[in-house]
Every structure is written in C-alpha cells, then in structure tokens.
C-alpha cells in the first residue's frame with residue numbers, strides 16, 4: 001500500500017485533461033498576470049461562498065496581512081485569536097504591528113473558545129480572528145455577537161475550511177440534536193445544496209466575518225499547483241481597500257494612495273482553481289465519508305478521542321485529527337507500517353521563540369495539553385476504503 005497524507009497525484013490523474021487544457025489556454029493566451037481566468041475565478045469563488053466580493057492574492061499569509069491592513073489594524077492594537085493554528089495567523093497580526101491576544105481553545109472543536117473571549121477584551125482590542133481549524137467552523141454565532149456588542153471586526157481565517165458550513169443555532173432542526181459523528185447520519189445531516197443553504201440558514205464559512213482569508217496551498221481542500229490566496233468580504237469599502245493594498249496601494253496606475261504590497265494570484269493558478277472548484281463539493285463529501293469510516297472504528301478504542309462535530313456546522317475535514325494517549329509511540333508504530341501521520345501543531349504559538357512575549361507558559365492549558373495529544377491521519381478525497389481499514393486496524397493493534 002502506498003498511503004499518502006494527501007495524494008495530489010491520484011487527484012491530478014482524475015482531472016488531468018481538464019487541467020492540462022486550462023494550463024494550455026493560459027499559455028497560448030500569454031496573459032500570465034490578471035486576465036480572464038483571475039477575474040472569472042474571483043466571481044465564481046464569491047458565488048460559491050455566498051459573499052459579495054472576492055479579491056485574489058498570492059497566498060493565505062498575504063490574505064491575512066492585507067485584510068488586517070485594510071481594516072486599519074496596526075501599532076498598539078490588539079487582535080484576539082487562537083494559539084493553536086499555523087504560524088501565519090499570529091505572524092501577520094504581529095507583522096502589522098498589532099499584538100496577538102490568545103484565548104485558549106475549546107475542548108471539542110479545537111477552535112478558539114468563544115466563552116473565554118470577553119475576558120480578553122480591552123480598549124485596545126480591534127478584532128477577533130478565529131481560525132476554522134482542520135476544516136471545522138469556529139463558533140461564529142457567539143463570536144459575531146461578541147464582536148457586535150464590542151464594535152470589533154471579525155476576520156475569519158478560512159485557510160483550512162474551504163466549503164465548510166455553519167448554521168445559526170436558533171434554527172437547528174431539533175431532530176438532529178445530540179448525534180455523534182458516524183458515516184451514515186453525518187452525511188445525511190450535512191448535505192446541503194446551495195438552495196438548501198439559503199432556505200434553512202446554512203452559510204459557508206467566509207460569509208460571517210467582516211473579512212475572510214483563504215489559502216489555496218496545494219494540500220488545502222481547494223488547492224492550486226503552487227501558491228494562491230483570496231480575501232472575501234460583503235463590504236464594498238473593505239473590498240476597495242483590499243484591492244488597492246494588494247496592488248502596491250494603488251487604484252490608478254503610478255498613483256500610490258497608501259502603503260501596499262504586491263500580491264497576485266497568477267493566471268495559471270486561477271485557471272487550475274476554476275477546474276478544481278467544480279469538484280469541491282464532491283471532494284469535501286468524500287472527506288466527510290472518509291472521516292465517518294475512521295470514526296466508526298476508532299471511537300471504540302478506549303482513550304482515543306475522535307473529532308467531534310456539531311449539528312450547527314459542517315466540518316470538511318481538511319485534517320482528521322485524533323487525541324490519543326502515547327501519541328509519539330503511536331506515530332512511530334504507524335511509520336513502521338508505512339502509514340504517514342502529522343502533528344498539527346506540536347508547539348503552540350505562545351511557546352514559539354518568535355511569539356513568547358505574547359503569553360506566558362501555562363496560561364493556555366488546553367492548547368498546551370492538546371499539542372501533546374493530537375495526531376492527524378491521512379485525509380484526502382482519494383483515500384481508499386481498504387487504506388482506511390489498514391490504518392484503523394493498525395491503530396487498534398497498537399492499543400490492544
């Protein structure tokens with residue numbers, strides 16, 4: 001068996017002719033910067049996510065920087081965020097001169113614990129920056145209502161959650177309450193067409209905050225063949241600022257109104273992403289199916305904690321992440337069986353040398369505990385049932 005964490009070769013084999021045609025189209029047009037595919041992809045992406053505006057950029061890290069700059073966040077400002085994420089989230093807050101203020105994570109979702117946000121708000125707080133970690137939406141109802149109450153911006157880091165959905169709790173269908181993750185009922189509870197979304201209140205992540213940031217890094221649920229990113233918003237004035245900042249602070253050629261950066265999605269990547277966007281729902285469904293297969297077996301192993309899901313959110317399993325005892329031993333055992341796994345993230349951000357000043361050790365106990373327990377298993381739409389069986393049997397064997 002040749003199991004990969006992410007298998008982009010298998011995926012490419014399925015869409016090769018369409019992708020090759022899209023690449024050839026860009027090359028023959030010689031329109032490598034901007035142009036038809038970039039503009040069309042921005043429109044298609046906004047349409048898919050249910051937002052008014054989408055501005056592409058070079059990667060998800062730039063998307064965060066540009067979003068923070070567009071909201072005027074900088075020196076002496078504080079941004080409330082999670083310490084349990086990829087470094088870019090914190091890095092960009094610090095890079096624009098603001099201070100990341102960490103709130104510990106929720107035990108079930110691994111996302112920022114909304115119940116603990118209020119106690120961290122000060123007169124300097126300008127924004128809340130939740131991350132939809134592993135593809136699982138953060139508690140957007142609570143976060144947006146706290147932000148509204150305190151007049152704060154909400155910036156969604158949706159890098160890992162393209163296509164994930166969230167439903168306001170007041171309108172959860174009562175019949176679904178209390179169910180646990182299981183392939184059969186999970187799927188039926190979370191299949192929503194675009195029509196269903198507008199009818200019953202389900203919305204895609206990216207459509208909750210003032211602004212949202214996306215990464216198209218190759219391994220993401222919607223990934224390109226290089227780097228790419230997107231900033232979305234429903235606010236025209238934020239969109240105009242984002243466009244200007246991403247283009248050297250310029251609306252009109254050679255007139256630079258503000259400090260900006262050079263951050264562009266190139267046309268080849270946009271053309272590839274247009275092909276892949278057509279498959280995203282199918283691929284996310286496969287991820288959910290695969291998560292269901294994993295959970296069916298792993299939930300029965302004492303000590304192993306499988307990912308939780310809530311009735312008010314659709315987790316799209318960018319990662320399938322367990323909490324386990326003897327984590328490092330398990331990882332070595334799996335390695336001997338040619339099963340890859342990853343630790344996202346072994347060192348919380350407040351313990352990283354670059355960001356130690358922002359929170360003391362021991363101040364974020366759940367994050368610190370979880371960083372020693374988490375392990376992510378292979379997860380991608382092309383994962384085969386017998387590969388999942390081999391992985392789950394190996395984990396059973398380790399704990400038997």
Ligand SMILES: Cc1ncc(COP(=O)(O)O)c(C=O)c1O
Nearest residue numbers: 059060061086088159215216217
């Ligand atoms: C949560 C999160 N935010 C931001 C980023 C940055 O995205 P990029 O690698 O496209 O710069 C990533 C990428 O892994 C991420 O996982």
